[in-house]
Amino acid sequence: MSIHPIDPRSVDVAAFAKQGGDESGSCALVLLDRLCDEAHADAKPTAAEQMQWRATGESRPKRGAEAEVWLHLEGQARLALVCQRCLQPVEAALQARRSFQFVAGEEQAAAIDADSEDDVLALSRTLDLIGLVEDELLLALPLVPRHEACPQPLKVRDDGDLFEERVHPFAALGDLKRKLPSS
Numbered sequence: 244m245s246i247h248p249i250d251p252r253s254v255d256v257a258a259f260a261k262q263g264g265d266e267s268g269s270c271a272l273v274l275l276d277r278l279c280d281e282a283h284a285d286a287k288p289t290a291a292e293q294m295q296w297r298a299t300g301e302s303r304p305k306r307g308a309e310a311e312v313w314l315h316l317e318g319q320a321r322l323a324l325v326c327q328r329c330l331q332p333v334e335a336a337l338q339a340r341r342s343f344q345f346v347a348g349e350e351q352a353a354a355i356d357a358d359s360e361d362d363v364l365a366l367s368r369t370l371d372l373i374g375l376v377e378d379e380l381l382l383a384l385p386l387v388p389r390h391e392a393c394p395q396p397l398k399v400r401d402d403g404d405l406f407e408e409r410v411h412p413f414a415a416l417g418d419l420k421r422k423l424p425s426s
């Protein structure tokens with residue numbers, strides 16, 4: 244029985260691994276809320292932008308025991324993040340690749356995960372593969388996104404800290420008060 248093509252939002256991992264499944268596809272970035280939250284407010288993903296993914300299943304024979312269930316995931320996407328130096332959008336190429344072993348039950352997963360270099364998850368009837376790739380891409384975000392060379396010149400304070408050229412909120416408030424008609 245073949246499960247091709249799979250629904251990436253609801254994958255039977257055990258079956259996918261058993262038949263050595265190999266699937267790839269893409270998903271609109273706008274559907275990935277958590278990634279979109281990380282994008283610059285002025286440069287949110289457009290409807291055309293996609294996250295690419297690939298999943299391969301593997302049934303790894305084990306002597307004297309049931310075969311291990313493995314899922315190898317890859318994902319990539321481009322996202323405009325907030326440059327931590329000039330606060331303008333800076334494009335980042337996100338890439339993730341990780342292998343997961345699936346075992347029966349949360350308890351066993353936690354026990355094996357503790358001494359495994361790979362991630363161990365509990366098998367469920369339906370795995371949201373897209374959500375898992377999104378998790379990995381979130382982990383792949385740069386810690387401090389910034390341009391190699393910022394597009395706009397920056398002002399530098401005497402103490403060396405960078406600051407934005409904008410009106411201090413209290414100064415703006417004072418301005419507003421003066422503009423209000425006095426009663």
Ligand SMILES: [Zn+2]
Nearest residue numbers: 326329390393
């Ligand atoms: Zn910058």
